[in-house]
Amino acid sequence: xxxxxxxxxxxxxxxxxxxxxxxxxxxxxxxxxxxxxxxxxxxxxxxxxxxxxxxxxxxxxxxxxxxxxxxxxxxxxxxxxxxxxxxxxxxxxxxxxxxxxxxxxxxxxxxxxxxxxxxxxxxxxxxxxxxxxxxxxxxxxxxxxxxxxxxxxxxxxxxxxxxxxxxxxxxxxxxxxxxxxxxxxxxxxxxxxxxxxxxxxxxxxxxxxxxxxxxxxxxxxxxxxxxxxxxxx
Amino acid sequence: xxxxxxxxxxxxxxxxxxxxxxxxxxxxxxxxxxxxxxxxxxxxxxxxxxxxxxxxxxxxxxxxxxxxxxxxxxxxxxxxxxxxxxxxxxxxxxxxxxxxxxxxxxxxxxxxxxxxxxxxxxxxxxxxxxxxxxxxxxxxxxxxxxxxxxxxxxxxxxxxxxxxxxxxxxxxxxxxxxxxxxxxxxxxxxxxxxxxxxxxxxxxxxxxxxxxxxxxxxxxxxxxxxxxxxxxxxxxxxxxxxxxxxxxxxxxxxxxxxxxxxxxxxxxxxxxxxxxxxxxxxxxxxxxxxxxxxxxxxxxxxxxxxxxxxxxxxxxxxxxxxxxxxxxxxxxxxxxxxxxxxxxxxxxxxxxxxxxxxxxxxxxxxxxxxxxxxxxxxxxxxxxxxxxxxxxxxxxxxxxxxxxxxxxxxxxxxxxxxxxxxxxxxxxxxxxxxxxxxxxxxxxxxxxxxxxxxxxxxxxxxxxxxxxxxxxxxx
Numbered sequence: 001x002x003x004x005x006x007x008x009x010x011x012x013x014x015x016x017x018x019x020x021x022x023x024x025x026x027x028x029x030x031x032x033x034x035x036x037x038x039x040x041x042x043x044x045x046x047x048x049x050x051x052x053x054x055x056x057x058x059x060x061x062x063x064x065x066x067x068x069x070x071x072x073x074x075x076x077x078x079x080x081x082x083x084x085x086x087x088x089x090x091x092x093x094x095x096x097x098x099x100x101x102x103x104x105x106x107x108x109x110x111x112x113x114x115x116x117x118x119x120x121x122x123x124x125x126x127x128x129x130x131x132x133x134x135x136x137x138x139x140x141x142x143x144x145x146x147x148x149x150x151x152x153x154x155x156x157x158x159x160x161x162x163x164x165x166x167x168x169x170x171x172x173x174x175x176x177x178x179x180x181x182x183x184x185x186x187x188x189x190x191x192x193x194x195x196x197x198x199x200x201x202x203x204x205x206x207x208x209x210x211x212x213x214x215x216x217x218x219x220x221x222x223x224x225x226x227x228x229x230x231x232x233x
Numbered sequence: 234x235x236x237x238x239x240x241x242x243x244x245x246x247x248x249x250x251x252x253x254x255x256x257x258x259x260x261x262x263x264x265x266x267x268x269x270x271x272x273x274x275x276x277x278x279x280x281x282x283x284x285x286x287x288x289x290x291x292x293x294x295x296x297x298x299x300x301x302x303x304x305x306x307x308x309x310x311x312x313x314x315x316x317x318x319x320x321x322x323x324x325x326x327x328x329x330x331x332x333x334x335x336x337x338x339x340x341x342x343x344x345x346x347x348x349x350x351x352x353x354x355x356x357x358x359x360x361x362x363x364x365x366x367x368x369x370x371x372x373x374x375x376x377x378x379x380x381x382x383x384x385x386x387x388x389x390x391x392x393x394x395x396x397x398x399x400x401x402x403x404x405x406x407x408x409x410x411x412x413x414x415x416x417x418x419x420x421x422x423x424x425x426x427x428x429x430x431x432x433x434x435x436x437x438x439x440x441x442x443x444x445x446x447x448x449x450x451x452x453x454x455x456x457x458x459x460x461x462x463x464x465x466x467x468x469x470x471x472x473x474x475x476x477x478x479x480x481x482x483x484x485x486x487x488x489x490x491x492x493x494x495x496x497x498x499x500x501x502x503x504x505x506x507x508x509x510x511x512x513x514x515x516x517x518x519x520x521x522x523x524x525x526x527x528x529x530x531x532x533x534x535x536x537x538x539x540x541x542x543x544x545x546x547x548x549x550x551x552x553x554x555x556x557x558x559x560x561x562x563x564x565x566x567x568x569x570x571x572x573x574x575x576x577x578x579x580x581x582x583x584x585x586x587x588x589x590x591x592x593x594x595x596x597x598x599x600x601x602x603x604x605x606x607x608x609x610x611x612x613x614x615x616x617x618x619x620x621x622x623x624x625x626x627x628x629x630x631x632x633x634x635x636x637x638x639x640x641x642x643x644x645x646x647x648x649x650x651x652x653x654x655x656x657x658x659x660x661x662x663x664x665x666x667x668x669x670x671x672x673x674x675x676x677x678x679x680x681x682x683x684x685x686x687x688x689x690x691x692x693x694x695x696x697x698x699x700x701x702x703x704x705x706x707x708x
Contacts (some may be wrong), residue, residue: 050413052705069703072415080413086406091243102239103414146410174251 001028003077003185004049004154008058011044011209018044020209021058026202028153031176031186033196036206037233040132042189046156049187050080062154076105079152083159085143089132093117093142096131097149104150113149120145121171137164144175155179157188161195173199193229197222205232236416240424248432254394261390262436265382269444272328272378275335276448279323283340286318297660305654316344316642319636321629321668323621325450327442329459330380332621341633345567345644347574348637349581350530353523354535379444380615383463384608385499387437388470394427395474397484398422403704404484412705419699424479430471437463458618458677465684466611472691479698496606506602506609514595517588526581533577537570545572547566548579552650571649575641589627596624607687614680620670629668636666 004026013020016054019041026032036042047053050059051067051074058166060067062074067185097113108116114127122141131139140160147155169192176186176199196203197217201224205213212232215225248254293316300306320340327334341351399422402408411421438460445456479492493622533541546553603609616622648655 047705050409052412052703054703054706069706070701074275075413075415078413080409082406082409084406085410086248087410088243088407090247095243097378099239099243100410100414103236103411103416105236130258143410179601 002061003028003063004032004187005061005064006045006048006058007061009048009055009060010054010057011041011048011053014096017209019044019048022209022211024204024211024214026154026185026187028183028185029180030202031180031188031200032202032204033200034187034189034204034206034211035191035193035196035229036189040233041209042204042206043158044209046080046158046187048187049154049156050078051075077153079147079155080151081140081143081147081155081157081160083162084136085139087131087139087142090130092130093122093127093134093145096142100146101149106149106151108149113145114198116145116149117142119148120175121168137168141168142163144172148175148179152184154185154187157186157190159190160188161190161192169195172206187191194222194227197225207233237420239426240416240421241428244425244428248428253678254432257390257393258432258436258655261382261386262440264377264386265379265437265440266443268377268379268382269328269440269447271376272331273443273448275331275378276323276325276328277374279334279339282321283318283322286320286340286342290316290318297317299659301657301660302654305656306648313655316342317640317662317663317665319343319633319666319668321625321670324447324485324528325448325455326455326459327619327621328448328450329378329456330615330619330621331376332380332616333623333626334621335376337629338628340627343633343637343640345571345574345641347530347577348634349578349585350574353519353526354530359545379441380612380619381439383437383466383615384612386431387463387467388608389501390494391429391433391467391470391474392488392495394432395426395471396477398425398474399427399478399704400482400484400487408704417700418704419696421694422699423475424704426471426475426478430467433466434464445554455672457617458681461681462611462614462618462684465688466607468688469607469684469691472688472695475695476691476698479695481704483684498606502606503609506599506605510595510599510602514591514598516595517591522584522588524611525584526577529584530577533573533580534563536698538620541569541573541576544576546576549645568649571641571645575645592627593644596627599623604683607684609682610684614677616685617673617680620672625670628671630667632668636668637665639664639666650699688699 004024006022006024006091009019009022009024010017015104022045024032027164034042034045044053048055049062049067051071054069062077064075067074075110080159088099091099094110094113094117097117098108101108101113114124117127118124120141122138122145126134126138131142134142141164144160161172164172173195176188180186180201188196188200197220203215203217203220204211204212205215205228213228215228220228297306297315318340319342321334323331323334323339397404399408399418402411402421410416441456441459442451442462445451445453445459450456460528473494474491477487477494480486480490482490600613603613613622616625642665643662647653647659651657
């Protein structure tokens, strides 16, 4: 089943093409890692799927429902982990997670919320500390927990490991694989070629808004991907 | 609904933990409590002065009563003692909106004499308590009563609390995570706005009730009109905040815009309206009026007494050709003096008419202009409910004149122009009049509805604006 689709999707900002005629289909359980330089159009692509920005032409679909900015029809299907997760500083981890879960329509016990935070890699002693005392990495883990707790079919991630240490990155990779095994679709924009090969099922390389290559990770090694990436950009 | 409850609950949780909120609330509460005390003390001071005057009148009345029990009187014997006081006594509600009560006289001695000479040539100085008019500096600064707090400080408190509801989410990076939830940003915004509205309205209502208790006005149903005005006025400001938020600009822009609107509603528009009213309805120079009264007074007393009599009989033909109607000579002749005063008052009333006309036009036009600013409209509602507005002061002025005429007519009819002796029965029937402010409740309710309509229009407009477009779209 196609959970995430882009059909002739394009976006222009003041005459500059950010995404150019993107066509993409992701199946359930797929992890698609999108590589590209800064400004290649990765974040714009994610924003188009999220409905944060309006497509200039073409369309994007989640679970077959067209994404329309300002409409919430597709929001129940998606979770989002931004590059920098910002949350409410004067609420603790449990409270932040409870707030966003309730907005998503889920009411969990404190124990269950703690379980999600732990699964995201956040140490137990930090659960009841206010977010203002959290490091960037810790906030990132709460962001992951929010995505986990939402139980969304599609998870969009924009540089999700940028604030994480190697151990946390490894844990995050395992979480992603686990989610994919549960049938979740993951679309991840990243600069981390090695992690992309490790976690992804498919890799895309984007240049100036155009998806130049789409490769299955079973067909390529990290070294080959790095070579291809450097040649492409 | 449960989503909205979640947003409200967590917004309250966050605000509860905000030091800024507690600090603002503390400052607001301290100022409000001071304002409640100030209004109450001003009212009590006016009430005390009125009581002093009433006591003085009671002493006179006792002397008269005792004297009249012995024998009937003549005007010659008791003229200086025939006097009473007409007062605009502030009640408890006036403590909440003191308005212009201390800019005008609130207690006037009613006695044989000339009303207008007392009013203009002496500025009531010999007929009212000295020192009742506050100093000009205080007049310039205005009163820090609860109506001031509600009209000027409450919106400021609301602005400080709400200017960045939406913009802060964007600037602090929480908006993207909110935007992917199956709840609209508009719902989130209005739920948060509602919490902040409650945060400013609840203490304001509590403070109003506290002030009513302090001022002894708790049983006065008008307190509910005060509360209604406060709530609806804050609804208008909620609409203003929402409308500015719907522009989706940064926090700095919002803060600047809202402060500008606050300044415009509270200061710039009133100043502009005052300038306009002064230009369109220039105030009659009271010094010139006093000079005219003094001149008229001199003229009346300079003309032959027979001419005074002629003039007087034109005004009061019923006293002409009665036995003993001649005006005998002698300076201290109450009948002649009374006649001269009546002639003078009649003459000056005509001079004063344009002055009243200007005042009436000015008050009427100012009332219409109030609808241009919610701050002015609310101020007019509050002072209107408390009978402290300029309209009421004018009504009191007119009522004083009528009571003065009634009082003097009674004495004229009993002792000055009918050669009767003044009996205990006459004394007991001396006209009594207590000023009761005429509160225009229809006007108050209409103004409240205008506030409600303004608030709803602004909220609807912002509700519509916040429905469309994307909050995270790059421009």
